[in-house]
Amino acid sequence: MAEFRLHGFGESGNAYKVALMLELCGADWELVPVAFFQGATRAESWRQSVNEMGEVPVLEHRGEVLTQSGVILDYLATVLGKFGARGEQEGREIWRWILFDNHKFTSFYATLRFLYGLQKTGETPVTEFLRGRAKATFGIFEKHLEGRRFVVGDRLTIADLSLCGYAYYDEETGINRADFPNIEAWKARIAATPGWKHPYELMPRAAIG
Template sequence: MIDLYYWPTPNGHKVTLLLEELAEAGARLDYTVKPVNIGTGDQFAPGYLAISPNNKMPAIVDHAPDGGGAPLSVFESGAILLYLAEKTGRFLPTGLRERTAALEWLFWQMGGLGPMTGQYGHFHVYAPEPIDYAKTRYANEANRLLGVLDRRLAGRAFVAGDDYTIADMAIYPWIGVYDKAPIDMAPYPDVRRWHAHIAARPATVRAYALAAQVNPDAGKPMGEAEKKLLFGIEPKR
């Protein structure tokens, strides 16, 4: 049994995508969702910090780790994807070149697409006042990274080749994140093709349906207290 500490954010979606794909592939890992409401500060609770010391979400606790022994906790979404893929032997190639490619693109997402797109969203959607330099800087970087991904996907079904891997699952939730500040995807036809294909997968549909169950208020404007908690933004006076 896996305890999944989850909130419906791009990083949270990565793990539900994999867990639902494992079920689809006949390698189901039973899991229980433990909501971590980051808007009310659940990520700072001492019990949660014991398994996720960086006070970020998601995290997991595997109650049946390979080799037995005490339950094993894992934090950081990329580490969780890698852990579960290795535990089940699914969605991570075993061939040297294919595995290397999948890991390259997993870490590309973790070190590039996620942080840069997150900063794009912060300065275009959440910042208390417009900062033109920051908005331009992160828009340019987000578009550069989309161009890198589009070139990689040209002539390929998925980022590591013919097979769907944890690298695709890591990248997918970070495409088209911000409805209030959408990035023009017209210049990236291969990203659009790839994204539409993943969106139609039954496991993707189930993973995103879970988001609405856990947080029915998703999409509503963020309150002042929530902004202060997440971003350190003081309420307007």
């Protein structure tokens, strides 16, 4: 059995945040595939035995079970000694961006992609609302990246790994990525990191067909 066991699936950008961290750190890890589209995370037994919050990612390490990608990234930065904060002030800045990511950047965009790009709902008032919120959030991040190479400091940190969770999927969302050139350049910088892999290379897709 590998040292780290990550419960996730290919389409989950939240799981990708953790998978990419493990991969870039050269950790000994394996995927525990979750049959998400068959309702695995909604089963009472899964919630009792794996995560009461009904979400992936879940990381098992040394008998501990961790959930919430931001918490897991913070934990991994400590135990693997990479991509973490140098000092308390930087640590707060990293957490500020991880919270922004979880609350707005990932949440609006990932929900839009799920509905419009994966479930193919077509345009609805909900997708229109989510796209508007996602674009506004992209605009804030685009501005932050002006003149910066990475989110915090001048090197890759877990703040980047959190924010890039959904950056490399190309399912249709109705958002023109060319409108956000700083984000595109930042994505390319992360993808140039030795050991970087696309989400579908790290974790097989769970969707049928």
